[in-house]
Amino acid sequence: MKVVSPSTMREIDRRAIEDFGVPGVVLMENASREVAAAVWRIWERVKDNRRIPPKVAVFCGRGNNGGDGFGAARHLANMGFEVRVFVAADPTEITGDAAVNFEIVRRMGIPVIPLRGENDLEKARGFYTESFAGVDALFGTGLRGEITGFHRKVIEFINEGGCPVVAVDIPSGICGLTGKILGAAVRAEVTVTMGLPKIGLLLYPGASYAGIITLADIGLPAKILDDVKAEGLLLDRQVISCYFKPYAPDAHKGDFGRVFIIAGSKGMTGAAVLAGLGAARCGAGLVTLGVPEGLNDILEVKVTEVMTLPLPQTPAGSLSIKALEPALEFARKCDAVAMGPGLSRHEETAEFVKKFVTESPVPVVIDADGLNALSEYPGMLKKAKAPVVITPHPGEMARLLSITAGEVQENRWDAVREACDRFGCTVVLKGARTLVASPDHPVSINPTGNPGMATGGSGDVLTGMIAALAARGLKCHEAAAAGVYLHGLAGDLAAREKGEIPLIAGDIIDHIHEAFKYALEGESLNGCEGQAHQGRD
Ligand SMILES: NC(=O)C1=CN([C@@H]2O[C@H](COP(=O)(O)OP(=O)(O)OC[C@H]3O[C@@H](n4cnc5c(N)ncnc54)[C@H](O)[C@@H]3O)[C@@H](O)[C@H]2O)[C@H](O)CC1
Numbered sequence: 001m002k003v004v005s006p007s008t009m010r011e012i013d014r015r016a017i018e019d020f021g022v023p024g025v026v027l028m029e030n031a032s033r034e035v036a037a038a039v040w041r042i043w044e045r046v047k048d049n050r051r052i053p054p055k056v057a058v059f060c061g062r063g064n065n066g067g068d069g070f071g072a073a074r075h076l077a078n079m080g081f082e083v084r085v086f087v088a089a090d091p092t093e094i095t096g097d098a099a100v101n102f103e104i105v106r107r108m109g110i111p112v113i114p115l116r117g118e119n120d121l122e123k124a125r126g127f128y129t130e131s132f133a134g135v136d137a138l139f140g141t142g143l144r145g146e147i148t149g150f151h152r153k154v155i156e157f158i159n160e161g162g163c164p165v166v167a168v169d170i171p172s173g174i175c176g177l178t179g180k181i182l183g184a185a186v187r188a189e190v191t192v193t194m195g196l197p198k199i200g201l202l203l204y205p206g207a208s209y210a211g212i213i214t215l216a217d218i219g220l221p222a223k224i225l226d227d228v229k230a231e232g233l234l235l236d237r238q239v240i241s242c243y244f245k246p247y248a249p250d251a252h253k254g255d256f257g258r259v260f261i262i263a264g265s266k267g268m269t270g271a272a273v274l275a276g277l278g279a280a281r282c283g284a285g286l287v288t289l290g291v292p293e294g295l296n297d298i299l300e301v302k303v304t305e306v307m308t309l310p311l312p313q314t315p316a317g318s319l320s321i322k323a324l325e326p327a328l329e330f331a332r333k334c335d336a337v338a339m340g341p342g343l344s345r346h347e348e349t350a351e352f353v354k355k356f357v358t359e360s361p362v363p364v365v366i367d368a369d370g371l372n373a374l375s376e377y378p379g380m381l382k383k384a385k386a387p388v389v390i391t392p393h394p395g396e397m398a399r400l401l402s403i404t405a406g407e408v409q410e411n412r413w414d415a416v417r418e419a420c421d422r423f424g425c426t427v428v429l430k431g432a433r434t435l436v437a438s439p440d441h442p443v444s445i446n447p448t449g450n451p452g453m454a455t456g457g458s459g460d461v462l463t464g465m466i467a468a469l470a471a472r473g474l475k476c477h478e479a480a481a482a483g484v485y486l487h488g489l490a491g492d493l494a495a496r497e498k499g500e501i502p503l504i505a506g507d508i509i510d511h512i513h514e515a516f517k518y519a520l521e522g523e524s525l526n527g528c529e530g531q532a533h534q535g536r537d
């Protein structure tokens, strides 16, 4: 599904109104109906425990987000709820479509209470604590800069109410582009977002403030949504299943690609095995581990479906520069390479990595120590002959961009796009809501995965999976997107069975087959996808 920035959403609204002649007040009407319907659903859930008449508090700002709130207040009053509208603005500032709906609220006799200072909030407290739901219509896509002063107090007041809050379009205070909290933000149980999801709803911390995201069809002409160049793409089973074609009945293993995984060093054979099994489970025809020769015998015992290729090693038991020629020669017979898991930080091994990456005849997925080897001169990624995918976690990304991990996390969206521009390759920024940026493509946002997957070896599995998908013929951005989605889903399925705390990387491998069933065969996994799309801390 397409995901947009607030400015693109404003452009969509503008086209609907100016190019197609859809009156803004019609869009607002549809938006406000959807908000009221979301409140109704909460009422259906809680009504047994509540006294009649049920109360709803609607908090409105002066813009069109507030306008959606006024409209919702009308529908909620028509449904029979006792509604009060709290306006955190001077009523004379309310203009346009919002003013139309404000005037209707006034004429209907719905109480409108201005919020101008802390005294007003104290007076509002009684009604709000008796309400079964609140509506947050203070700020939407029009929010600029930090929320300060009294508006901040209003947001804190909304959060202290103790009842579920429905946010209109975006929880007030969340940046629709980055997901950052701009001073203070409303914690919603549900966010009803208009037309298309905004990026900031899907990135943390915004995602945990948005709660469950409901997409409202507000009557925007489909052609505008089809034509729009969205900045983001939310990965889901529809997107992923398009990347896979059914097997031809006469298929043989040569059709599904050969993967060469260059991994491992003394003490880190497990990383190689995990990457190898991740690749094998993603349907690669043949998987070969290129490993320091001294480890070959051990690995032969550890793996069955995966082959090994012993390569020259340093005295420390890591790959030596002499491995370059044999590795390149083997790569010529393969369709994709994964490089990095457990390679160690040995200087000579880093030399090998740098030379291999520039010379590789087939796409290379680079992770872990592979990235460490490149972090001094990441610009050399642009010199690679074949397409490259890099899979940094925030710390590795920070080293590649010469910034801090905190700065990466503060604006993951910009960081992943910056790396993609600078290095000219597909970039997978790992972490909650993994992002995939690829030249000339929208940034993919992955909703699957859970904190239990932050465990040793999890990234090695992903590297192998992406390489296998690339070897099967998927383009780099498709392989990366499908890899992160299936990896996260396998992790969600594993966590459902074993719990997040005990989860180990091998459990992810053990659930890849189920993730495929769900993504490609449409098998229902009892709401697992629903969980994956919910905001969480
Ligand atoms: N445009 C449409 O056709 C539709 C829009 N919908 C809804 O409208 C909002 C966007 O409305 P907009 O009027 O552009 O902005 P906001 O309501 O979000 O509020 C902006 C309001 O607040 C002031 N402001 C901005 N930043 C700050 C700040 N940091 N502190 C204090 N005040 C601030 C600013 O001056 C504006 O006056 C969108 O989200 C939808 O909810 C409908 O959905 C239908 C169609």
Ligand SMILES: [K+]
Binding pocket: 065, 136, 137, 138, 139, 140, 167, 168, 169, 170, 171, 172
């Ligand atoms: K809002």
